[in-house]
Amino acid sequence: MTLYLPYTTTAQIVEELSKEQRTIGGAHNMVLTLVIATGEADHYDAVRAATEAAREHPSRILVLIRRDPDEESRLDAEIRPPGIAGPGEVLLLRLYGELGDHPDSVVTPLLAPDAPIVVWWPGVGPSDPSTDPLGRLAQRRITDAQRADSSVRDLLDRVAHYHPGDTDLTWTRITPWRSLLASTMDRPCGWVTDAEVEAEEDFPSADLLAAWLADQLEIPVRRTISSGPAITGVRLITESEEISVSRPDGRVATLSRTGRPDQRVALPRRGSTEALAEELRRLDADEVYHDSARSVGVMFAEGATS
Incomplete structure (x- = not known):
């Protein structure tokens, strides 16, 4: 059953996860930790896409939901054990106040042991994912330029800061x-x-x-x-x-x-679930994406100067 922990700490969450693992071995077969950085409005669709993708790639899913930054700092957690929504745990972590500025401090104690880390921003992501506090923890960093108000400009800004391990679902959809x-x-x-x-x-x-x-x-x-x-x-x-x-x-x-x-x-349009599942199949740098994204930047630069 789902466990709700309002006004909690990472230590208490770790304790609850340890109890679960002693009972059913929840994290032992996890192939990666998927960290999702999102807002309240987007988290439902993101969790649904991630849990569907996790059927192919068993994962511990950590969903960081930034709440009111002006409130007093606190952490509310919701733990869904394996079997409720997928093969691994799903942790919904709502970060209030200044705690939202330090999501890496919340994530680090909750990572699945010895498992690669993938971070996904299903909404508007950072222009330089590799220097983001969460991005620095990850082997793969997934963004989605299609969610930005100016999608092409958002992609170009990110291409300018490309680091091996970066990718975007606008690429995977094609x-x-x-x-x-x-x-x-x-x-x-x-x-x-x-x-x-x-x-x-x-x-x-x-x-x-x-x-x-x-x-x-x-x-x-x-x-x-x-x-x-x-x-x-x-x-x-x-x-x-x-x-x-x-x-x-x-x-x-x-x-x-x-x-x-x-x-x-x-040739149906691809949703986030299919695109995310494909991205989780590889943890190395996608050089073809890098070359194509760089070429987009060159194309637009030449168009601006022509």
Whole structure:
């Protein structure tokens, strides 16, 4: 059953976790600690996504919820043992007052023993995750530029402070697009001479996809604006044919190639659960993301000076 500990301390939480572990061995099979830094409004969806992802990656989930910074410092905790929402414990930690300025001091005693640490900011994350108090503890730092008011600008600010281990869900959401395009290019089609990515305005996933294509094909890739939703199409012109992927509804795409019948391909927009689960599969630096994100910065810098 869920245990509620108002006005508690980390020592009391550790004691309760130790009691649980002696009973059911809760933390022994945890492959990582997932720390979620969020607000009250976003925590429900974040916990749901994390617990679903934890079915593939058993984790101790620590959810830090920043509350009123003007109140007296205190810590309220809610402990959900394994089996209630997933294979590992879920700890909801509400930080009031000045305690919210020192989340690392709360997290450190609660980390699963000998397990890697991943920090996820499901809302607007820091511009430099590696220097954030929580980010300094982690091997992987996951942000989501799509949640910012100016999504592309948010991504560019973070790219400027990139450190190995940083990643963003705007990148992970385009994995199905990258897989489809890569498999399409596996067939003989000649050199690609022109390329275009079409998507709604201020959608950084589209800019990352265009940058990735430009890096892979070694040609400039146009980024054009559509009414959406999200990425609506990619067009490649080769020496021998035109290849296009059109997805006007955000769910099913049509793959067209010159002289061949059209193909319908399931290509639904990815939610946070699928994207987070993919990110948790690797704890090393994602060099392909780094290269593509850096190329986005170059593309925008060249656009600003041209």
